[in-house]
Amino acid sequence: MAKLAAEGRFSGVVLLSHRGRTVLSRSYGMADREKGIRNHEGIAFSLGSAGKPFGAVAVLQLAQQGKLSLSDTVGTHLKGYADGIAEQVTIHHLLTGTSGLETPDEDVRRVFQSREEVHEYYEQWIRQSEPVAAPGTRTGHSGADVVIPALIVEAVSGKPYWDYVQENVFGRCGMTGSGFWTRPRWLTDEHIAHPYMTLADGSQVDAVRNLDEGSPSPDVLGKNPGRSFIDAPGDGGFATAPDLVRFACALGDGTVLHRPWAELLTGAKIPHSGSSFGAYGMPVRIADGQWVFGRGGGNPGVSAHWSVYPYTGWVGVVLGNCDGLPLQEIVGRETQAITGASPGDGGGG
Structure with missing residues (x-):
């Protein structure tokens, strides 16, 4: 991650937790370059699909x-x-x-x-x-x-969906640094990372402060996440890395859902490719003989992924606020470090 950060390909936070205890936490780059605010554990990042x-x-x-x-x-x-x-x-x-x-x-x-x-x-x-x-x-x-x-x-x-989740998911899990926030707060709150979007000429701009600019990437052509005043119902939101660990722990201890319902949430429903399956709102997979579930998300200037390894109590979080992050490779290495599985068993967005 330090190498990627030095190359300008990563700005954000990575966190590994074991049974609720932080084992590794590293922060790189700036949450807001204009104001000189560095990324740290207390910074909330846009989640994209990782919030679904x-x-x-x-x-x-x-x-x-x-x-x-x-x-x-x-x-x-x-x-x-x-x-x-x-x-x-x-x-x-x-x-x-x-x-x-x-x-x-x-x-x-x-x-x-x-x-x-x-x-x-x-x-x-x-x-x-x-x-x-x-x-x-x-x-x-x-x-x-x-x-x-x-x-x-x-x-x-x-x-409203946003209020229900704020109260009954974030609130129950103790996710005090997370929310469905509006663009005015994104612009003024120093605890929210700004997404740095790469333009066609290779330069990067703060997407929230430059709504007239759009991504040149073919899969999200013209998109700018700052244009959404608030994320669509059912999607997105903002979270800190420690809050996503709290969410994972709450799924495991019956806080946010009774255990049978939490198991229903993450149980394999639809076979995908290889050892990957569809659950409710997320993919699940088998890596070196153990279940792994979580969700990835991305937008111009946004990368997010959280993984839960329920058999061993590990949780991995990657949150970024610039383009160019090889997210699947990073998650593959995380999975390898935790389970011993080959890097190709990682990913899942």
């Missing part, structure tokens, strides 16, 4: 309370969807990425100005989803699979 499992936890909390069933269809809780979605797609399908739905591309150039505007956009966006395969067919990274469960959480709990 929070939504699955929220759904399972409500299922644990008997307020919904995983076999409920979309139409059980939400109105206005076509019959093929409302009557056939279940919460289980959505959480496993097997809804058979395809969602149109997002408008990545739109600059949002309020929570209400973000919520309205994503609610209307996922209503444009269309069935492209039978429910139960793996369709991957559909926006509907993320946003619809979050809207169901809202319908059942009576609270």
Whole structure:
């Protein structure tokens, strides 16, 4: 990591914890270059897709309370969807990425100005989803699979998704440095890392302070994470590395979900490639004979990954705020160090 940081390819925090005790913690680079604020353990980073499992936890909390069933269809809780979605797609399908739905591309150039505007956009966006395969067919990274469960959480709990997760996930886990924060706070709070996005000429800019700039990378062409006033329901958020360890520990000790429900969250549901499987909101895999679960995420100027090794009590966290990080290789080395598995067994986003 020090070598990557020296090459300008890593700025952020790496942390390894064993049974809740920090074994290794290293911080590199700047959280805010303009203000001269260095990265450290107390800095919160944008998570991207690494925050999606929070939504699955929220759904399972409500299922644990008997307020919904995983076999409920979309139409059980939400109105206005076509019959093929409302009557056939279940919460289980959505959480496993097997809804058979395809969602149109997002408008990545739109600059949002309020929570209400973000919520309205994503609610209307996922209503444009269309069935492209039978429910139960793996369709991957559909926006509907993320946003619809979050809207169901809202319908059942009576609270905005962001507030529900803040109170019932972050709050219960003691994740005091984590949240679904808005762009004004991102700009002013010295405990939040700014994403440094690489432009076509190789230069880096602070994405939150330069909303007119977009990524030249083909897979996220034109995107700038700072344009989202707040992350979409079911996605993203901010967390510190120690808070992600707290989340992992809370999953293991019954704090955030009763143990059978936590095991349901991380249990293998859908076979992927090799020894990797789909669980609820995250991939799980077998590495050198033991289960590993976690989630990765990325955006221009954003890299995040957390891994839990439940058999041995290890947790690994990598949080970065610049482009160019070989995240899969880093997680592979982490897995090798903890389990003895070959580096090729790492990754999983």
